[in-house]
Amino acid sequence: MLDELLDPAKIELVAPDPWSSLAHQACRLGGRLALDLGLLLEVAREELGEARLDPLLGRVELEHLRGHESLDEGPGDPLDLSERRPHAGALDRGGAFCKPSFDSLHPSRYLDARLNRPPIRKPPRIRSGDAVGVIAPSGAVDEDALGAGVKVLERWGLRVVLGNGVLERRAYLAGDDVVRRGDLERMIGSPELRAIFCARGGYGSQRLLPELDLTPLTSRPKAIIGYSDATALINAAVASGVVAIHGPMVADDLARGLPLRSEEHLRRVLMDPDFLWEVEVPETVRRGRATGRLLGGCLSVLAAMLGTPYAPETDGAVLFLEDVHERPYRLDRLLTQLIQSGRLHRVAGLVFGTMATCPCIDGVGPLEVVRACCAELPCPIGFGLPAGHAPPDDGCENLALPLGVEVALDTERGRLTALEPAVA
Numbered sequence: 376m377l378d379e380l381l382d383p384a385k386i387e388l389v390a391p392d393p394w395s396s397l398a399h400q401a402c403r404l405g406g407r408l409a410l411d412l413g414l415l416l417e418v419a420r421e422e423l424g425e426a427r428l429d430p431l432l433g434r435v436e437l438e439h440l441r442g443h444e445s446l447d448e449g450p451g452d453p454l455d456l457s458e459r460r461p462h463a464g465a466l467d468r469g470g471a472f473c474k475p476s477f478d479s480l481h482p483s484r485y486l487d488a489r490l491n492r493p494p495i496r497k498p499p500r501i502r503s504g505d506a507v508g509v510i511a512p513s514g515a516v517d518e519d520a521l522g523a524g525v526k527v528l529e530r531w532g533l534r535v536v537l538g539n540g541v542l543e544r545r546a547y548l549a550g551d552d553v554v555r556r557g558d559l560e561r562m563i564g565s566p567e568l569r570a571i572f573c574a575r576g577g578y579g580s581q582r583l584l585p586e587l588d589l590t591p592l593t594s595r596p597k598a599i600i601g602y603s604d605a606t607a608l609i610n611a612a613v614a615s616g617v618v619a620i621h622g623p624m625v626a627d628d629l630a631r632g633l634p635l636r637s638e639e640h641l642r643r644v645l646m647d648p649d650f651l652w653e654v655e656v657p658e659t660v661r662r663g664r665a666t667g668r669l670l671g672g673c674l675s676v677l678a679a680m681l682g683t684p685y686a687p688e689t690d691g692a693v694l695f696l697e698d699v700h701e702r703p704y705r706l707d708r709l710l711t712q713l714i715q716s717g718r719l720h721r722v723a724g725l726v727f728g729t730m731a732t733c734p735c736i737d738g739v740g741p742l743e744v745v746r747a748c749c750a751e752l753p754c755p756i757g758f759g760l761p762a763g764h765a766p767p768d769d770g771c772e773n774l775a776l777p778l779g780v781e782v783a784l785d786t787e788r789g790r791l792t793a794l795e796p797a798v799a
Contacts, residue, residue, distance in 0.1 A: 540554035621776040660758055
């Protein structure tokens, strides 16, 4: 099975990475695939049992490799593939030992993971004087709220271009699908515009995806900013190969006034090519550390995307989830749906927002539901990251999260940290 998944001629096994919660994480260096030995060892442990692992794990060479040390050199990075390292022979023997379990009838949960992720492109930074667009891909927009939010962007020194149909209304939508999709595609293709802000959430962005052409976005990257119902849109942008921003919207958060921290955070995410942010995750559901590409957004929207071609590929990702006004039993149902779909079994880590607008009923709130549903997932899990929906006029933060960038989740320290900036 390993031979079917990967070209053995292009594989180099490396020592387990103690900073990673998932052994299947891999990277490409120098045209070869660096595959964590922990993948092979975990598969062997699951399929063959501890007893048959003892002869291998007791080897002195591998005991040293666990500490990122070889016998012939001091501590170093085992992913340094510029040339074969002294411990390569021991690792090859470890790979040969574990090979039979790849051919077993009940392979590890890691074996179906997508080890090769497509590259991601970063939009250029926004500068004062640049033009940005505002669209309404979802629900109908209040004109006064839109005007108030536009003034915030203008205060940043930006020129704001409104979509042609941004104030249209068709029942619960901001105009029909053709108008909303047309605004988005024109702004994606416009060389003048450097970013595209969503006006508000509601419902409707998922309806645009089947006929939406994101090809121009990959050739001329620009950030799409939104959350809530825009979860479908921003994850589609990331799937096309471009960083998108889960963040405040114009006729919603910006209109009613963001806390200073959230506004400055959004500005730096979009304007500072050196900005490496760190955000608190105050509650620990499952301890551990993980790195991966940040994905996610509104839980109910992501659940609605399951079974469609547009559901995000979550293997190896650090997945962020949040929602609004969902009762405990509904949160349970949504999480159960994601778990039973298999979408959470191979994530590198899981981090939840505050979900401060989701009610607590009979002593059961969002945190209790997350603990009950997710505690057995094999990855670090944190709760309470200040991003996503927040009660209006409560001063709660909604920190922008760039989707598609590499992040580190440490639920022991209670931190989510960007490992790269969102813009170039």
